[in-house]
Amino acid sequence: MVKDGTALIRKDYTVPNDDGTGPAIRSIDGFIEPGKTTGDLPVRILDDNLKEPTETFTATPHHSNAPHLPLPLHLSATITDND
Numbered sequence: 001m002v003k004d005g006t007a008l009i010r011k012d013y014t015v016p017n018d019d020g021t022g023p024a025i026r027s028i029d030g031f032i033e034p035g036k037t038t039g040d041l042p043v044r045i046l047d048d049n050l051k052e053p054t055e056t057f058t059a060t061p062h063h064s065n066a067p068h069l070p071l072p073l074h075l076s077a078t079i080t081d082n083d
């Protein structure tokens, strides 16, 4: 599940499962290869043409396919402005 920090879902970023209607969907599927400690979350950054400070959000896995990474895991992400 992703959680807003200073970055707001549907304003600054979105997830592939969200079709933009109804309440924002915050679940996202990521993958960490066996034995690795890094992986990818397919978050999409929304380009808004606003000049903004660096923004952040967090993600908390609810289950893991990587038994060597004990839950809870707390991931943080930073969006660097490009305007």
Ligand SMILES: [Ca+2]
Binding pocket: 011, 012, 046, 048, 050, 052
């Ligand atoms: Ca933004």
Ligand SMILES: [Ca+2]
Binding pocket: 047, 048, 049, 050, 051, 052, 081, 082, 083
């Ligand atoms: Ca921006």
